[in-house]
Amino acid sequence: MAKTVTISELRIDQRIQNEAFSLKEFEKKVSRVGKYYYNILLGDKTGEIRGKLWSENVDSSLESLTPGEIVSITGYIQEYAGKPQIIAEKITVVTDMAPEEFxxxxxxxxxxxxxxxxxxxxxxxxxxxxxxxxxxxxxxxxxxxxxxxxxxxxxxxxxxxxxxxxxxxxxxxxxxxxxxxxxxxxxxxxxxxxxxxxxxxxxxxxxxxxxxxxxxxxxxxxxxxxxxxxxxxxxxxxxxxxxxxxxxxxxxxxxxxxxxxxxxxxxxxxxxxxxxxxxxxxxxxxxxxxxxEKQADSDDDFTDYHKQLGRSLYKGS
Ligand SMILES: [Fe+2]
Ligand SMILES: [Fe+2]
Structure with a gap:
């Protein structure tokens, strides 16, 4: 299996087909209308992206997925609270890629x-x-x-x-x-x-x-x-x-x-x-x-608030 797109390259409305990422978080949640879903955090060498996965798309054998595993995702990117997030439609485990690559x-x-x-x-x-x-x-x-x-x-x-x-x-x-x-x-x-x-x-x-x-x-x-x-x-x-x-x-x-x-x-x-x-x-x-560096692509002159540094940094010149 090959990786064809990195997290830093993902754009709003982009569709992805069987793309490999490392699974950093996988948490089962219940929506206000009682529907189960998973909050996911995916990573690779270039960064992280949060996402959602409805539980009907998760095979019961995958319910025990643990952080650190490599997964293949099919789905699309949408904007949520001003940031890109992945809506995953399909998730499978990848066993033929080295974790270090991620x-x-x-x-x-x-x-x-x-x-x-x-x-x-x-x-x-x-x-x-x-x-x-x-x-x-x-x-x-x-x-x-x-x-x-x-x-x-x-x-x-x-x-x-x-x-x-x-x-x-x-x-x-x-x-x-x-x-x-x-x-x-x-x-x-x-x-x-x-x-x-x-x-x-x-x-x-x-x-x-x-x-x-x-x-x-x-x-x-x-x-x-x-x-x-x-x-x-x-x-x-x-x-x-x-x-x-x-x-x-x-x-x-x-x-x-x-x-x-x-x-x-x-x-x-x-x-x-x-x-x-x-x-x-x-x-x-x-x-x-x-x-x-992470926010170099956004049009804003200032970064998002950085909690540890206690400020938004100026990135304009
Ligand atoms: Fe130190
Ligand atoms: Fe230290």
Whole structure:
């Protein structure tokens, strides 16, 4: 089966015939007149589209469809509340397409970002920090996950390679600080930056063609999971200095910047302050850039309201 149209290409009144998408949500609802229907959310590399599917069009064997599966849809696009939505007339399961083909991927060069971070790693002279970085990076599955995982589900960098891109952008944003302020502990800063979101590897997972929150993510969150991961790496290194352990954990635990953003402590060291600033800068710029890109085709000079950023962005020139 081939994919002939992407979500970004769909237009109002367009008909689609057996087009493949990833199924991101599939929820049975009942209308005011007692008719059953499904709310669906479909995705591919280029974005997402909401839609509806009347239950008489759903074979009973499909009632147990789960998010992450690939489905083929026949139907048409209509406008709903100013946005396109799919009215699906037929849905079938697709088994001969790889789910990865439907996941959005970073638009930056992954090998370039990897090389830059590995060069940063090479500059670390402190033997214990070098050891903890090597211990993590030389483990194939940790490294693969770090290179492929998203940094979020919705808020920022929510795509394959998103974590790598997020850390790479933060590393670029850090350079002026490292040039201006001479007395920083650069080795500690790099290790803190590299590991600050390592808890996302346990908070999130890629299942089929969707990014999902894990039980650890829901119950403990990435800040605490990250600190636990770093502590478990430290436990494998004999004589890791106590002072360095506490400082490195502080950088991880304080990186969200504020207690209300999920950090148990505020940044209390210069390195931690810079880390939380560039974390916020990188996340905000990613959200703003993607929000403007997504709405490039609309005639309006301003985007829709962005909940996290608390504003509509200007996209006119
Ligand atoms: Fe974070
Ligand atoms: Fe982050």
């Amino acid at each position: 996941l959005p991927v970073t638009s930056r060069d992954r090998s370039m970002m990897r090389e830059d971070l590995e060069s940063g790693m090479q500059t670390v002279k402190n033997p214990h920090l070098k050891q903890i970085l090597d211990l993590f990076w030389n483990d194939e599955s940790s490294r693969d996950n770090y290179l492929n995982f998203p940094a979020g589900m919705y808020v920022h960098h929510g795509y394959v390679g998103g974590l790598l891109e997020h850390v790479w952008e933060m590393w670029q944003l850090s350079q002026p600080f490292l040039n201006i302020y001479a007395n920083l502990d650069r080795d500690l800063y790099f290790a803190g930056l590299f590991f600050h979101d390592v808890g996302k590897l346990e908070e999130l997972n890629i299942v089929g063609a969707t990014i999902v929150m894990t039980k650890e993510g829901s119950l403990n969150g990435h800040v605490v999971q990250g600190a636990l991961k770093v502590q478990s790496l430290i436990n494998q290194i004999p004589d890791f200095p106590e002072d360095l352990r506490v400082k490195l954990l502080h950088l991880i635990l304080s990186h969200q910047g504020h207690l209300e953003f999920g950090s148990p402590v505020k940044p209390l060291m210069l390195e931690a302050l810079i880390l939380s600033m560039v974390d916020t800068n990188g996340a905000d710029m990613n959200q703003a850039t993607k929000h403007i």
